[in-house]
Amino acid sequence: MYENLASEFGVVDTCAMMGGMPQPSAPRKTPGRPPRISREEILAAARRIVDEAGVDRLTMRRLAMEVGSTPMALYHHVRDKEELLVLLLDDHAARTLRRPELPAHPRERVVVAATAIHAALAACPWSVEVLTADDLLSTSALWFVEQIVDGLVECGLSPDRAVHGYRAIWYYTAGELVVRTAAARRRASDDRVTYREQVFADLDPGELPRLAQLADRWAPLTAEDTYQEGLRALVDGLLAGR
Amino acid sequence: MYENLASEFGVVDTCAMMGGMPQPSAPRKTPGRPPRISREEILAAARRIVDEAGVDRLTMRRLAMEVGSTPMALYHHVRDKEELLVLLLDDHAARTLRRPELPAHPRERVVVAATAIHAALAACPWSVEVLTADDLLSTSALWFVEQIVDGLVECGLSPDRAVHGYRAIWYYTAGELVVRTAAARRRASDDRVTYREQVFADLDPGELPRLAQLADRWAPLTAEDTYQEGLRALVDGLLAGR
């Protein structure tokens, strides 16, 4: 089904996004023992584990059990665990990133493309793990990068500034995901919340007047989803006066 | 020296930054066996390990050896490894965050405060590990948050929008750090670079014209430090028309 995902799409380090790996080598004419398990099988099993139990539970041993093999057999199909995670995100991107209708205005195109990437990554919370381990994005995402860079150029930025603009958008997007995920994890492990409230209540209005004034609204305000709002501000700023 | 760091500064979940923990309890009047090791001793040893060998090498066992004790003794002074890491970043913030001269113009104050936090965190690459584990920042950082929120309000934002603006700035900052660290890690483990070059060279100019056009300049462009440039764009955008 997606056995030559890498060769079909090619894969690239966009220097700021998810990633993929080259296929190890072209299949020769049955030179030795026939394989019992395949990369796709491994990936499918890994996806199952991650979806059902979370990334933390994805271990080489458990994965081997899931595919009915031994841990070391996996290393014949995947270089190491890090590559497995990158492959997994690559796979996820290829199957969930659908190219949206693009608006006519280039500025809006930038917003739509960035939002689509953000939504795809926000949908799999473990993506942050991979992002921080290896900042690559599958070639499925290249089209979105193209739309962002092109939109910025169409709005009057030089190509160089457009690349920098794309990177700023990616920083903002990756940061939102990291903070969102960390907040979700904290919520899961309860506590701390009461502590935060306490400290906010104890703020010295003389030293930190704004924070003291906002103390009781801080929690709800920071719980709001403001990704698009901030994204639009960033894009506006990148294009200001041009 | 910094034995009551937590009680001195208090500590707070800013919902988007580094963090600290409450001291376990007030010292009673010698109720039992006198302590052989202290929190500060543990923290100092942890700092030594992290500086010399990296976060990956900071294990409870190695830390115990470094302080001349056993792994389990540590759990009497620290809840678990995660708290240890948060404490470590807290400690780092307290000793490296120096309040800069603030410019008169509130917009510039926002930029200066954000840049100071960014610089402090960029100076300790392992901070990303903690950021993604727990999104707290020590109270040492609260003053900077105050400056950002206040600066935005002074520029005409409502308090609510100022908090959202602060969060956008934090997303952008955290994202830059995450991507920067991932890129550094990738550089350290070499390879991949040639692969990226290859894929960029193979881009289909028909499908992805901008990326194809920028292919050979992509690497140097993305290597440039554009944190401030993007930050200014973001702040400009947040304040646009207000």
Add this chain to the structure above:
DNA sequence: ACCTGAACACCGTTCAAGT
């Protein structure tokens, strides 16, 4: 109250051997 020793329940990965 604080510390120790031993143990539990795991990891990712290498190596040498099998088919």
Add this chain to the structure above:
DNA sequence: ACCTGAACACCGTTCAAGT
């Protein structure tokens, strides 16, 4: 070429006991 078994060199943390 592909897979297996055993082992290496680790982890964080719990538990029961000591001082």
